[in-house]
Amino acid sequence: MQSDSCDPDRPTHPGTFPNCEAGKSDLKSAERSIVFPVSVVLPAGGTGERTGLQTPKQFCLFLGRPLISYTIQAFERVSWIQSIVVVVAKEYMDLMTDIVQQFQHTKVRVVPGGSTRHRSIYNGVLALSEEGEEGKPATDKAKVVIIHDAVRPFVEEDFLHKIAMAAKEQGAAGAIRPLVSTVIATTSEGYLDHSLERAKYRASEMPQGFTYDVIHQAYQKCSESDFEFGTECLHLALQYCGTNAKLIQGPPTLWKVTYKRDLAAAESIIKDTLSRSACVITGGSAQAVTLADALQKAVAALNVELDVIPDLTGENGAYLLNDWNFIQVSVNRSCLSEVEALLIDLEAAKRALLHPLVVILVLLSGSDELSVSGRVVEPEAIMDLASAAKLRNILLYGIQLHQSKDTQRWERSVLRVAEITSALIRERSPALVGQLLQA
Numbered sequence: 024m025q026s027d028s029c030d031p032d033r034p035t036h037p038g039t040f041p042n043c044e045a046g047k048s049d050l051k052s053a054e055r056s057i058v059f060p061v062s063v064v065l066p067a068g069g070t071g072e073r074t075g076l077q078t079p080k081q082f083c084l085f086l087g088r089p090l091i092s093y094t095i096q097a098f099e100r101v102s103w104i105q106s107i108v109v110v111v112a113k114e115y116m117d118l119m120t121d122i123v124q125q126f127q128h129t130k131v132r133v134v135p136g137g138s139t140r141h142r143s144i145y146n147g148v149l150a151l152s153e154e155g156e157e158g159k160p161a162t163d164k165a166k167v168v169i170i171h172d173a174v175r176p177f178v179e180e181d182f183l184h185k186i187a188m189a190a191k192e193q194g195a196a197g198a199i200r201p202l203v204s205t206v207i208a209t210t211s212e213g214y215l216d217h218s219l220e221r222a223k224y225r226a227s228e229m230p231q232g233f234t235y236d237v238i239h240q241a242y243q244k245c246s247e248s249d250f251e252f253g254t255e256c257l258h259l260a261l262q263y264c265g266t267n268a269k270l271i272q273g274p275p276t277l278w279k280v281t282y283k284r285d286l287a288a289a290e291s292i293i294k295d296t297l298s299r300s301a302c303v304i305t306g307g308s309a310q311a312v313t314l315a316d317a318l319q320k321a322v323a324a325l326n327v328e329l330d331v332i333p334d335l336t337g338e339n340g341a342y343l344l345n346d347w348n349f350i351q352v353s354v355n356r357s358c359l360s361e362v363e364a365l366l367i368d369l370e371a372a373k374r375a376l377l378h379p380l381v382v383i384l385v386l387l388s389g390s391d392e393l394s395v396s397g398r399v400v401e402p403e404a405i406m407d408l409a410s411a412a413k414l415r416n417i418l419l420y421g422i423q424l425h426q427s428k429d430t431q432r433w434e435r436s437v438l439r440v441a442e443i444t445s446a447l448i449r450e451r452s453p454a455l456v457g458q459l460l461q462a
């Protein structure tokens with residue numbers, strides 16, 4: 024696993040942007056240069072047969088949230104995208120509406136799909152037409168339409184910007200990736216007819232972008248056979264509008280969830296991107312700072328970024344707003360008041376709306392005799408607090424350790440805390456919620 028989050032091939036979580044200077048995009052210039060209305064059509068009307076599951080893959084849950092909500096979030100966070108049309112099968116319209124409401128998606132409209140992907144996309148494009156966006160002044164009508172399979176959740180703003188700009192200039196633009204396997208043609212008897220020179224071909228991916236007029240006209244002119252058997256919007260633009268799409272190589276993160284294994288891969292990527300950062304709240308205690316410093320060294324090898332803060336006042340309040348997890352260190356105190364205050368702040372910031380948030384209470388007893396009694400706080404109290412927090416999608420775990428005077432023992436304890444916290448943050452296991460683990 025690459026450890027460098029600056030690695031362009033390392034997928035980012037939908038809705039966040041790589042936090043690395045080297046690869047950091049100049050978002051300001053991106054926002055500045057998009058001066059035309061851009062809308063999105065997310066075809067999500069399929070049944071996902073190739074996963075072998077009853078539930079269409081776009082509605083499969085990842086950390087309690089449907090895959091399509093991650094894709095919508097990836098587009099919603101892009102300020103220059105004005106509207107998103109999600110196209111779902113008629114029987115899933117109510118479910119999709121519920122998802123939009125539950126996860127407070129704002130720019131989304133839901134329309135019924137068709138029997139094929141092209142028919143669904145066309146329904147989405149029509150929903151953007153003048154009659155579809157009633158009440159909007161002509162200048163607000165989409166000038167560029169981005170089409171993106173709803174089951175490709177890992178799409179980044181920078182690449183969307185490239186596709187939108189190229190579509191505005193060329194009329195059409197599409198993402199491509201190098202072929203991994205060679206393409207061959209077979210005879211009707213199932214033998215090799217010929218193979219294509221792989222270097223001359225690319226895989227067509229998503230997102231794709233079109234000026235509204237091009238994609239609308241292409242679908243108005245295309246044939247029933249295109250609607251029934253076609254798989255490529257870029258082809259329709261060329262065939263029916265004479266518009267030759269600009270092809271732009273995209274990152275590997277543009278892959279489409281197609282088979283069951285892809286669901287496992289998507290879940291792993293989502294968990295990985297939600298588990299990269301935590302902040303340790305020390306309450307200003309010197310012992311807690313000692314533990315936090317030791318933790319920072321220990322978790323670095325586990326690919327977790329750890330910030331250490333005394334509390335969440337002033338500028339530190341910003342930690343409540345992003346994808347941070349929390350380690351609250353409580354020293355020699357049996358009260359849970361600090362973590363209760365943290366839970367209230369997190370609920371007020373609606374931080375756990377889109378994915379479960381991890382809060383780990385580390386109970387540090389400063390003396391061996393205290394640990395002999397074995398209890399800094401009643402485990403039942405933590406379980407009660409954790410049960411209430413879980414209802415708000417916040418996963419509260421407890422770890423107890425004491426600051427042994429024996430250096431080796433202390434170092435072993437710190438390493439165990441680092442390993443436990445990394446595992447809890449990454450796996451977010453409901454089974455361990457409210458448990459008081461021993462380090």
Ligand SMILES: Nc1ccn([C@@H]2O[C@H](COP(=O)(O)OP(=O)(O)OP(=O)(O)O)[C@@H](O)[C@H]2O)c(=O)n1
Pocket residue numbers: 065066067068069070071072073074079081110136137138139140141143144172173174279280281
């Ligand atoms: N009638 C259809 C068929 C597909 N799609 C959407 O087009 C995207 C890419 O299609 P694909 O991966 O083939 O999805 P499914 O058709 O659901 O998959 P399968 O072929 O395995 O059934 C998906 O978001 C899918 O929901 C759609 O909107 N309407």
Ligand SMILES: O=P(O)(O)OC[C@@H](O)[C@@H](O)[C@@H](O)CO
Pocket residue numbers: 140172227228229254255256281
């Ligand atoms: O729906 P399917 O799984 O057949 O494939 C969809 C892909 O063909 C399509 O998303 C890209 O090739 C770009 O057109």
